[in-house]
Amino acid sequence: MTQKARNTGRPSKAAGEAKSLRIIETASRLFAEQGYAATSVEQVVAACGVGKDTVYRRFPSKLALFAGVVEHARxxxxxxxxxxxxxxxxxxxxxxxxxxxxxxxxxxxxxxxxxxxxxxxxxxxxxxxxxxxxxxxxxxxxxxxxxxxxxxxxxxxxxxxxxxxxxxxxxxxxxxxxxxxxxxxxxxxxxxxxxxxxxxxxxxxxxxxxx
Known part of the structure; x- marks a missing residue:
């Protein structure tokens, strides 16, 4: 496999975990500052700089995202x-x-x-x-x-x-x-x-x- 082929494959586990952590930390800040009702998944997407699909693959709803935030805090x-x-x-x-x-x-x-x-x-x-x-x-x-x-x-x-x-x-x-x-x-x-x-x-x- 060429280096180019390897580079276009799936991201490493470490990179995926880092992205998930960035999503969680961004959502934690927004939920804490704005509350649950005033925070949208779209705001989290914009603030953490990842694609909407990337967030929804990990957290299919705002409730799931908040559950992830709470579990991370725990x-x-x-x-x-x-x-x-x-x-x-x-x-x-x-x-x-x-x-x-x-x-x-x-x-x-x-x-x-x-x-x-x-x-x-x-x-x-x-x-x-x-x-x-x-x-x-x-x-x-x-x-x-x-x-x-x-x-x-x-x-x-x-x-x-x-x-x-x-x-x-x-x-x-x-x-x-x-x-x-x-x-x-x-x-x-x-x-x-x-x-x-x-x-x-x-x-x-x-x-x-x-x-």
């Missing part, structure tokens, strides 16, 4: 969590604290906040696209840390999933709702740190009951 978030936890040192309570602080940070990420707004405002349209993944490595790790902390005697006995839900409620839910309403109460690292110290103490006070 994988990135999980990878960031794994890297954060791999860098954690100290005893189990220190590692659980590190996981809790990460949860506050990630739940205030502007792009993820935008996607949550879309999921809430367009629930009937995009609900299936953003349905919870039945396997959540982040929650699995959180549950394992709580079990380890109980075994070490630094948290009291109790249902592990209930304690995990208590942790999420203490640390992340309030600031997330605040951000979804368009407020900037916890936009700065200083504000997040101040809130976290109070929320972490509240969690520990409740989770240590029975020791």
């Amino acid at each position: 994988r990135q978030t999980q990878a960031h969590f794994q890297a954060t936890m791999a860098a954690q040192t100290g005893d189990v309570l220190a590692r659980l604290r590190g996981a809790a602080r990460w949860l506050l940070t990630v739940n205030l990420d502007p792009t993820l906040i935008a996607f949550q707004r879309i999921a809430l405002s367009e629930a009937l349209v995009v609900g299936q696209a953003v349905a919870d993944n039945p396997h959540d490595p982040i929650m699995d790790r959180l549950l394992a840390l709580i079990e380890e902390a109980q075994a070490a005697g630094v948290l009291g006995p109790g249902d592990v999933r209930f304690l995990a839900a208590h942790l999420l409620n203490c640390i992340a839910i309030g600031p997330t709702v605040d951000a979804m309403l368009g407020k900037a109460t916890y936009a700065s690292t200083r504000a997040q740190n101040a809130y976290f110290e109070k929320a972490w103490a509240l969690f520990l006070n409740g989770a240590r009951q029975g020791l």
Whole structure:
């Protein structure tokens, strides 16, 4: 086969993956900036500089494209969590604290906040696209840390999933709702740190009951 023939063949796997990533990243930005209803596949095509057929071969509808965006964000978030936890040192309570602080940070990420707004405002349209993944490595790790902390005697006995839900409620839910309403109460690292110290103490006070 001549070099010219090879050059006119199908694109390499790496080139195809790079193109798919460009589509996803462009769509992520547009969905986050404009919302679901105001973003069209045609806008994504124009902004990322690929052919319309190229986009539709990968994502046959706007809903499929948004599902791809959400899945990409989920994988990135999980990878960031794994890297954060791999860098954690100290005893189990220190590692659980590190996981809790990460949860506050990630739940205030502007792009993820935008996607949550879309999921809430367009629930009937995009609900299936953003349905919870039945396997959540982040929650699995959180549950394992709580079990380890109980075994070490630094948290009291109790249902592990209930304690995990208590942790999420203490640390992340309030600031997330605040951000979804368009407020900037916890936009700065200083504000997040101040809130976290109070929320972490509240969690520990409740989770240590029975020791």
